[in-house]
Structure formats: C-alpha cells, structure tokens
Amino acid sequence: MTPQVRSTPELPLVVKMRTRGLSVFYGEKQAVHEVDLEVGVNQVLALIGPSGCGKSTFLRSLNRMNDTVDGVRVLGEVDLDGRPIYGPDVDPVVVRRHVGMVFQRSNPFPKSIFDNVAYGLRIAGMRDKAELALRVEKALRHAALWDEVKDRLFESGLGLSGGQQQRLCIARALAVEPEVLLMDEPASALDPIATARLEDLISELRAELTIVIVTHNMQQAARVSQRTAFFYMGKLVEVGETQRMFTRPKEQATEDYISGRFG
Amino acid sequence: MMNRRTTLALFALLALGTLGACARKSSDSKPGEPQATSISVKGSDTMVILGQRWAEAYMKQSAGSTIQIAGGGSGTGIAALINGSTDVCQASRPLKEKEKAEVKAKRNADAIETRVALDALAVYVNAASALKELSLPQLAKIYTGETTNWKDVGGPDHAIVLYGRENNSGTYSYFKEHVLGNKDFAAATQTLAGTSAVANAVKGDAFGIGYGGIAYLEGVHAIAIKKDDASVAIMPSLATAQDGSYPLSRFLLFVTAGQPTGLAKSFQDWVLSPAGQSMIESVGYYPLPKG
C-alpha cells in the first residue's frame, strides 16, 4: 500500500521534517499506520482526507502534542533537520518551541493582545521590555494583524473577531520564531473573507518557515500548498506536488476523494 | 461546656415555646382554679444540675406535674422572670435593685428571693501549682489586672493567665461584687462558657487561675482564701461554708415574682424540706445551715 513517492519526476525536495514508520495508538486502537512522509523546507504541505483518517493525529505527533494526551503511544521516527524528536534525551517542551501549532478553533488566552503574543517569549525567559515590544510588533505584522490592533494592544484578545483571533493565535505562534508551523484546520470556523485573508497570510509566511496544514477544503489545499498528502483510514495513500495530485492522482482512492465521490 | 450549653439553650427555647402559655397561666392562677401541672425553672448554670435532680425526684413522687429546668445563666433567668417567660428563676446571686424594680414594673409583683442551697465559690489553680492561699485583696488585684505576675503573690516568675465566666453568669456577678468590689475585670480575662470550661482551661494551663462552684474540681486544686491579709486562710468545705467562715460562700436562690403559688410553691417547699436538702451534697453543693 505504501505509495512510490519518489518514483515520479518531481522537483528535488529539501527536507525539513521526515517521518519513518510513524504509528500512533490511542490505547489499543491504532490511529496512524506506519507513515513515511517528508516535509519540504519553505513549502506548505497540505494533509487531506476524510474525517477520522488520522491526519490531525499525524499532525500532532510532529510537535509531540500527542504526549499531553493520556494513553497515546507513538512508534517510529520523526526527524527535524535530521535530528530525532522522539529521542530519549529530547525535551518535548523544547521541540514545541521549534515546531509551533495553530488550532482549529482560535484559542487566545484571556489576556491582552500584547500579552498573548508575548507569552511564548516570556516563558522562554525574555524580560527586556523594549525587545518584547519589538518582537510582538514583528509577529503581529507577520500575521497581518498589526494595523488592526496597534491601537488596542492592551485590550483582551477575546474581544477580537473570529478571523482576528485566529490571526492573533498565528502571531502568538510566530513570536517565538518557530521553524515549522502546524495548522489544524485553521479556517474551519472562519467566514469566507477571513478565510481568504488567512490563505494569503499562509502563502506569505512560506517564505520564512515551513508549514503543515490539515484542511477539509480541497480548494484551500489547492490554493495554498505546494505538496499534498492524502490520508485514508490512518494510512498515507498518496503524496505529491499539489498540482499533480489534483490533476493526475495515481490512486483511485485519491481521485474519488478529490472529486467528491466520498468523504 | 458548650455542647451542654447549646442543649440547654435549645431546651430553654422549647420550654419557652411549649410552656409559655401554661407558664403565664400558672403565675396568674387564683385559688380555687385547678393547679398548673407544668412550670418552667430557668437561670443559673451553676444550679442547672441541682435543679434537674430536684425536679426528677419531685416529679417521681408527684405524678402528673412537669418541671422544666433550663440554664443560660442567672442573668438569663432574671431576664426571663422579668419578661414573664419563666415561673421560677434560679439565681446564684441576689437581684440588683434595678432588676427588682423591673420585675415590679413588668410583673406587677415584688421579686421574692428564697435561699435553697449553699455554694462555696472556689478559686482554683493548676494541679501542678504550689500556690496554697490568697487573700481577697490579692485576688482582687490579680483579677483587675493590677498584679500580673505570679512572683508578686509568692509564685514563680511568670505571667498570670486569668480565666473567668461570661458576664451573663451569676458567678461572674458574685465574684465581681464580692471579690473585685465591683471594679471591672481585667480586659485580659478570658471568659468561657460554663464553670466546667473554666476548670478545664485551668487544668490545661500551668499558670492559669479560675473560679467557680465547688462542685467542679477535677484536675485543678482549690486554694485557701483569707478575708484580708491578716486573717486565717480557710479552705472551702461544708463546715466553713455553713458557719460562714469561708469568705466566698454564697446562697443559691429561687426567685419568683410575688410569693410562689401552685406547683411552684409545692416544688419550692419540697426543695426546702429535708428530702430536698439531703440531695444537695451529692451534686457538690451544701445544704442550708439548720435553724
């Protein structure tokens, strides 16, 4: 079943993250089956597939968020820049500072906009106020939120609109300058205008970091990603350049899913 | 102790609620009307147990009559007498002029005090203390806060810890009047609810001093009292209380509004009879001197 990823002529891939034989179990139930996948640097990789196909679970194992859930077991290897993040002496807290995450529902802290963005910097030990202010501004600009909030940095982040809140969460994740950003259906709770802005933002961010995004929206995957991986029943069915995946999928299952015949 | 007090308070409430009507009827009863079969007796905590023993024995030999005994303190009993919510008040001190006037004003009858037993108010210290005697002036200085160290009265160099009764207690008023000469207690006096609480506190405090009825002497020891610095020290006992040589002996009283009538009168008469008087010593107090 493992697809022949490298057999088709594709552009050479500079690998940022790589999984080998990655399996994830919830207790006895296996949610992800021996996935081999590479994430190219400065690319957006879209993970698609029907609900419950294991793509979100897979995503969460890329920054060891699965460790925070009771009863989850991860087998196989995940490398970041060639270094195993599940190694025995690896601190998952440090991994998460390099691999940031944005969730399906925006979840700003009940703090001011400024404190939300500064959170990751402060817990990493940054005390210098001037530097904090600079980094917060930079992250907010990056997340295309600065102009909308610069006059109310010290009001609660929960007072923002849904789309703004999601961009605030992105700014919060960007502030610690991660190398990889994982996004779990970041636009699923947003209206079409906010979604469009978010997609633009993702395309801009690609210049500076590597992004893995889970989405249910085929058009979105097609618009923002360079590569797409199709998951089905916990297995990686096919992965390749997005354009090719959407025009000439190799597997029948991929074609059925993309064309809306199931899922 | 508190739980005893609480029970008593509840009891008093019950008595008030259920017997209020009967009580009022009984005090207003005219000759010829059928005798009230129920009365309420309320007041001094010192006298609660004594009163209960009397009531039990009396009710046994005079079937059909009910006597409710409640505590709360002499002041509480006197207040109840003034308010008309009790027939007989048990008091461990005589009424003040002001109280007598209030009884007269509200109940339209003179307050009648009847001596029913004798109590020797003991002053006690921790069982480990070597102190044997104090004079009344020394005691007054200690309790008004003038003397604060045991070494000034022949004890060790340590602060005196004062224990006393709440200000609704007859014992409090008696002590204040007869020992302190009506001066105020020192503010540092720790006031406890009930004589046994005071005795308990002194039992647990090597430098404590307390006072209370002679019946409560567990774990503490009573000291001999001198009337003044020149006189002989006297220990509290039946003999010294009855002959009046112990300076802190006092009469325990029944107080009624007007002469007692009906059940209240027969109960009081019985208490004063040899049968009633013979029970007193088993509770820890002394019968009235004969004659």
Place this chain on the structure above:
Amino acid sequence: MSDAASSKSSGAARTLDLRRRPRRFERIAEAAIVAVALLSIVSVALILVFVGKEALPVLYSSVVHEEVTPLAMILPREINGHAAYLWQPVSEIPKYNIVPLFLGSLKVTVVALLFAVPTSVAAAVYCAEYASSRMREFLKPAIELMAGVPSVVAGFFALVVLASWIQRAFGTEHRLNAMVAGLGLAFATCPVIFSVSEDALRAVPQSYRTAALALGSTPTQALLRVILPAALPGIGAGVMLGFGRAIGETLIVVLASGNAALVDLNLGHSTRTVTATIAQELGEVVVGSAHYHVLFALGALLFLVTFVVNVITERALHRSRQSLSGSK
C-alpha cells in the same frame, strides 16, 4: 433531501393551526418558582428589618444614650491617664467600646484566610490539574465533607487539641488565642474555598492548556501563567465566600479564642469577636436595654462590613471577568 421536500409539501396541504395553546402547567410552575424565590428574598429582608429596627435606637434612644453614645462606642476612654478601648457591658459604668470586638473578628478572620487560602487553592490545583481521575473522585467529596463537620466539633477540636499544640509550638502567652481560633476557623473555611476554586479551575477551557503547551510551556508554566489567571475570578469568589464564613462563624471562636476583649495585634493573645459577644451576651440582656440595642447594633455593623466587602470584591471580580472575556 427528498424526505424533507415531501414533508414540506404535505404540511402545506393541511391547514396549519398556529393558535396559542393554554399551557396552564407552565404558568403554575412559573408562579410557584417565583413565589419561592420571593419568599426567600422577603425573609432575608425581614431579618434585616428586624435587626435594623433593634439596632437603630443606638443612634437616637435616650435609654441607650444614658449608658453610651455612638461616639463612645468607637473612641477610647481615659483610664488612669492612658487611653483604653473597653468592652465591659456589665459594670457600674458599662463600657461598650466595639473596637476590640471588630479587631478580634478581623484578627481571627485574617489568620483563617492566611491559612485557608493557600492550602485550599493548592489542594484545588492538585485536584483539578494533577490528580488522577480516581484520586479526584475520592478527594473532592472527602474535602467537601469537611464542610459538614459541625462547628461545635471543629471548635472543640481547636479548644482541646489544637490549643495545646500551638502553645507548645509557639509558646503563646494565652493557651486560647487568635491563632487557635483562626486555625479552627480555617478548618470550616477550607472546604468552601476549595470547592469553589476547584470548580473554577476545571471550568478553564482545555484549549488554553493546549495552546500554552503548544507554545512550549512546561505544565507548571501553563498552570501559573494561563490556567490560574483565567480561574482567578472564580477563586476570588471562593475566597469571598470563605471570608463571609469565617467572619460570621460563632461557635468555633466562642470555644477557642478565650474571649478576652483585648486591643493588640498579638496573635498569641486571647481575643473576642463580634459574633462570640452577641452569642454569649444576647441571652442575658433585658429586652430594650442599652446593652440589648448595642448588641443588635454590633450585628447590624457586622452585616454592613461583610456586605461592603462583598460588594467591593464582587465589583473587582466583575471587572476582571470582563477584562478576561474582552467585553466592555
């Protein structure tokens, strides 16, 4: 789709009866609930009216003013050349200074909260954040059961056991003192603060914790910087409840404080609280006397103090809740 379409067309074929239904039961139920709610409000109001009615003569009654004026209840009295605050209601010259009583209430309440707040919040954090679900299922009801311990029992424990421990540990001058009473009160206060704080902590959305962890927080950082601050209004409400419980508690302080009306800040000294004074003296007073009205005034003032403290903190909590949620 076809199902919905067919039901829609058959519905349109019938004549729709959209008239109002009587729903008598609804109205009876609603009226009953309103009546019960009103009853409880009215009874609280009646208690207030009664206490106020008995307390107000302190301000105007000549019977009261023969013995004490409102000013004399607060200002010190000259005794042998130095100022003293005295509570000696049964005396040749009755003295009704309420300063020692309120100071006493304050002392024991502060001791109780200083002890109860950290321990119960820590217990709540342990229960909500660290304990396994089985441990939690045992621990929470166990601690909440403490609230059901009658205060006589707690007071008796403080009187007999705690007092001796504390005197041995700190060498306090008085065996029964503000510290003993305060710790006894803490026993009654802890379950209240614990229970409300634990609920507040568990009400913090899981997404905050996830977000904090995803940003590279250690679990402790997530707790201290995100979860605790988010639960703070709830914890504050718990502390308020605890404050009310502590300052209003009577039996424990009657038993364990020694009841001497002293004016000092020494926790090793005996102390007398407002509640203990009312409880012990109200049974004795002649209705309508100065002493009687002063005791009611004490009760009214105590109510006023707790009411004001409650209003102030409720406002602060409301503001912090608003700033947390971002609404204006």
